[in-house]
Amino acid sequence: MPLASTVVPSPGPSRYRDVVKDAIERPAALLLLVVASPVMLLLTLLVTLTSRGPVFHRRRVLGRGGRQFDAFKFRTMCVDADARLASDPALRAAFEVNHKLERDPRITWLGGWLRRSSLDELPQLLNIVRGEMSLVGPRMISPAELSKYHVHGAKLLTVKPGVTGLWQVSGRQRTSYERRVQLDMEYIDRQSLALDLSILARTVPAVLRAEGAH
Numbered sequence: 001m002p003l004a005s006t007v008v009p010s011p012g013p014s015r016y017r018d019v020v021k022d023a024i025e026r027p028a029a030l031l032l033l034v035v036a037s038p039v040m041l042l043l044t045l046l047v048t049l050t051s052r053g054p055v056f057h058r059r060r061v062l063g064r065g066g067r068q069f070d071a072f073k074f075r076t077m078c079v080d081a082d083a084r085l086a087s088d089p090a091l092r093a094a095f096e097v098n099h100k101l102e103r104d105p106r107i108t109w110l111g112g113w114l115r116r117s118s119l120d121e122l123p124q125l126l127n128i129v130r131g132e133m134s135l136v137g138p139r140m141i142s143p144a145e146l147s148k149y150h151v152h153g154a155k156l157l158t159v160k161p162g163v164t165g166l167w168q169v170s171g172r173q174r175t176s177y178e179r180r181v182q183l184d185m186e187y188i189d190r191q192s193l194a195l196d197l198s199i200l201a202r203t204v205p206a207v208l209r210a211e212g213a214h
Contacts, residue, residue, distance in 0.1 A: 029128035053079035076111025137162025
């Protein structure tokens with residue numbers, strides 16, 4: 001459903017953003033889903049065997065136009081992760097800074113490896129096929145995070161969030177929240193096929209080196 005907010009995305013997205021990008025990425029994501037299916041089946045088995053709880057985690061995030069949807073990931077945390085965060089004031093305060101924790105005690109041992117390798121994000125290919133995400137785009141954020149974008153919130157909502165983006169190849173979690181906002185705005189302003197291909201090419205070595213991942 002649309003986000004209840006006074007922020008209205010600015011009009012006039014480019015032809016590449018509206019037509020070409022979607023026409024390329026959705027078939028590509030479907031092909032990648034087929035190719036990655038053996039790996040995803042194996043990871044499904046590993047998550048099931050190594051910790052209690054569902055295989056997939058659904059994160060409620062904002063899409064283009066402020067529409068909310070569930071972004072899929074392999075579950076990397078213990079089943080009572082939200083309750084532990086709510087009951088620990090120090091943990092909650094640290095989380096509120098960047099909406100991430102440097103050494104999150106709620107992450108399972110398998111979850112830590114999945115995050116470092118970015119394999120936990122493979123199910124987001126389904127979000128791309130469904131038209132909710134892009135291969136390349138700004139970071140996906142929760143509705144509560146939109147206020148951190150201040151005057152840039154309207155621009156953020158003109159595009160779909162990406163599985164990877166400038167933030168992914170620029171240090172990921174090592175960067176400050178303010179820098180992540182800057183990178184998202186830079187991507188939206190410069191968006192093109194050439195930039196997307198460049199980011200995709202830089203994502204592979206960044207993931208292999210686990211740059212800024214935790």
